[in-house]
Amino acid sequence: MPKFILKIIAMLPLPIIHGLGIIIGWISYWSDAKFSRRIRNNLHNIKFCPNLKAHARLVHLNVGETGKGILETLAIWLKSERSVLKWVKNCDGWQHVKEALAAKKGIIFLTPHLGCYEITARYYTAKYPMTVLYSPARKSWLSNIMEQGRQRSNTSLAPANLSGVRSLLKTLKRGEAVGILPDQVPDLGDGVWATYFGQPAYTMNLVGKLVEATGATVLLAYGERLSWGRGYTIHVEPLNTGTSAQDINNAIEQLVRKKPEQYLWSYRRFKQPQLAREKHIKTQ
DSSP states (O other): OOHHHHHHHHHSOHHHHHHHHHHHHHHHHHHOHHHHHHHHHHHHHTTOSSSHHHHHHHHHHHHHHHHHHHHHHHHHHHSOHHHHHTTEEEEETHHHHHHHHHHTSOEEEEOOSBBOHHHHHHHHHTTSOEEEEEOOOSSHHHHHHHHHHHTSTTEEEEESSHHHHHHHHHHHHTTOEEEEOTTSOOOTTSEEEEEETTEEEEEEOHHHHHHHHHOOEEEEEEEEEOGGGOOEEEEEEEOOSOOSHHHHHHHHHHHHHHSGGGBOTTSOTTOOOOOHHHHHHHTO
16 A cells, blocks of 8 residues: 555544545455455354344444444554644543552553554653554564564564563563554464363464563453544553463453454454464465
8 A cells, every 4th residue: 555545544534544544444345255244254153142133233333333444544653742642532541551650560461352452552752661562563564664663762672482472571570561463363383272162273372471560450451432532531450360361361351341442353263373484385
């Protein structure tokens, strides 16, 4: 996508970005069979909806929300911090962040593919530094924009490999925060099988290891997308259970149930993991 088009998108008001996003969501749904099938199948397989009518309605809502997520993410990467922060209307649970900072053991933010997951990091890094674990996008132009957008202000990037894990450990031992997408499928050997919405899902076990090594506080965070482009409410809450893969899946599932239409059901959450080398070969 030409960069000047992306810059134009970033300049638009959020209601228009979300309106265009809905259109893009439906274009993707009708033109990309894999995209549409994945949404329908994921929701069908986990038996989330009580009947076909509820299933159809949730699919309909999710297509629009997914499209909003695509455009808003590009805008957040390109807009200034000041402009992005104006979109945040409230942060529910910031007291948990203050308590974790006071403990000086580091913070592990678990931000699933729910709502606007880019806004949460931008909100936190406006005040404090954070290191984010990430996997590069497959398309080079998108990967470049993502890295440039995420590395603004107080954000550092840690690749999803051994070097990145070491970076996360160093960050936590300094008493700083790290950000992780807990529902991202890890490489084979970097996770365990655990239940997610009643289905087996290969799940990272990194969080428990980081907590064991540092004593860091684990916080769940997501950016609820408000209707009609009104902005976002950021929700932060402590992980009050253990830190096993199953504990984390259970906690994420509870979050998703609050706003199921805003979850990224098009993501291949239940796919078979691959060795990192195999993934690298396939993308060449």
